[in-house]
Amino acid sequence: MTSTSMVTGALGFIGSRLTAQLLEDGYDVIGVDCVTDAYDASEKFMRLDTLRVNPHYRHAGVDLADAPLDELLSGVDVVYHLAGRAGVRDSFGSAAKYRHDNIQATESLLQSARRAPTVRRIVYASSSSVYGNAKLPFNEEGPTIPLSPYGQSKLDAERLCLEMDGDGMTTTALRYFTVYGPGQRPDMGLRLFAEAAILRRPLKLFGDGTQSRDFTYVDDIVTATRLAADCSASGVAINVGGGSRITLWEVFEILAELTGERLAIEHEPFARGDAKHTGALLDRAETLLGFTAKVDFVEGYTAQVRWLQSLLRDARRTA
Numbered sequence: 001m002t003s004t005s006m007v008t009g010a011l012g013f014i015g016s017r018l019t020a021q022l023l024e025d026g027y028d029v030i031g032v033d034c035v036t037d038a039y040d041a042s043e044k045f046m047r048l049d050t051l052r053v054n055p056h057y058r059h060a061g062v063d064l065a066d067a068p069l070d071e072l073l074s075g076v077d078v079v080y081h082l083a084g085r086a087g088v089r090d091s092f093g094s095a096a097k098y099r100h101d102n103i104q105a106t107e108s109l110l111q112s113a114r115r116a117p118t119v120r121r122i123v124y125a126s127s128s129s130v131y132g133n134a135k136l137p138f139n140e141e142g143p144t145i146p147l148s149p150y151g152q153s154k155l156d157a158e159r160l161c162l163e164m165d166g167d168g169m170t171t172t173a174l175r176y177f178t179v180y181g182p183g184q185r186p187d188m189g190l191r192l193f194a195e196a197a198i199l200r201r202p203l204k205l206f207g208d209g210t211q212s213r214d215f216t217y218v219d220d221i222v223t224a225t226r227l228a229a230d231c232s233a234s235g236v237a238i239n240v241g242g243g244s245r246i247t248l249w250e251v252f253e254i255l256a257e258l259t260g261e262r263l264a265i266e267h268e269p270f271a272r273g274d275a276k277h278t279g280a281l282l283d284r285a286e287t288l289l290g291f292t293a294k295v296d297f298v299e300g301y302t303a304q305v306r307w308l309q310s311l312l313r314d315a316r317r318t319a
Helices: 015-025 042-051 093-115 149-163 188-198 218-230 250-260 284-290 298-318
Strands: 004-008 028-030 058-062 078-081 121-127 171-177 203-206 235-241 265-268
Touching: 004 015, 015 028, 015 042, 015 218, 042 058, 058 149, 078 093, 078 218, 093 121, 093 149, 121 149, 149 171, 149 235, 171 218, 188 203, 188 250, 188 298, 218 235, 218 284, 235 284, 250 298
Parallel strands: 004 028, 004 078, 028 058, 078 121, 121 171, 171 235, 203 265
Antiparallel strands: none
16 A cells, blocks of 8 residues: 655645655655745746646645644655745744744644544654754754744744654654755745856855855755654654855855856845854764765755756746
8 A cells, every 4th residue: 555645845945855756756645835925936836737747646735724634634644744934034024924834834733643543753844943053063952042033933843743742643853954955945045146146146145254054955855854754763853964064155165166157245244043153963863864964065056056057047048
């Protein structure tokens, strides 16, 4: 009998990649995505057109916070809960939307999953934003002091998931560290930088460029997420990172080499809510998931820049 998985946020950057991989491996997948107003939805609808070609995919465009979910969860084995409203800076002016999309949606999903007799596992996509400016490397046992309503909403939803662990349904929270690669959201820094360079426009730098990130390639994130569905550990948070930190100045050097462009940079003050540095302690990921990132930053960013160059060429042809 074919196993059925549910992927919430199935049309998103990571969710669509996970969904496509599950379908390729023969799973039935119920994709849930209500396509919010968080950013331009055109790429999401293109992904939906691609996924719907597969007869093992069923789509539900429902809001997790408001819709009845019991029937959708009937027969589902694993729920990969990736849906949510992302973005640190926007969260300061839209706290209610973040509570609705991240906390209330998660609470509703968990309550329905608890009633569904077939659901054995929930894998929740949390975020490194829960740490704020904690001491490096970020340790799952260390303090969580989010700097934004977004980070707080992810931490609150994560706690809801982990508290639901037990009695026949296990839960795991994966704290993703800055995911990038082909298909990255249009509002994220690495994509904005690359698009500006390709179009020969100034890059907008918030801060002094010395801030660093533990960037994680999307295929590595998908691998870790799938491993979490079958690992023996539950009721815990696990960092998922790329394994090394890189500063924004180093990103710009790599980008200039990839595009062959001399980058023009516009300086802006540090953005509210952004951590100065992120870096994951990965002992739990290695021990509990058997996970180690495979794609280094230069390889991964090369793939993202090439994808974006092709996307922009196609857009110009269409125009």
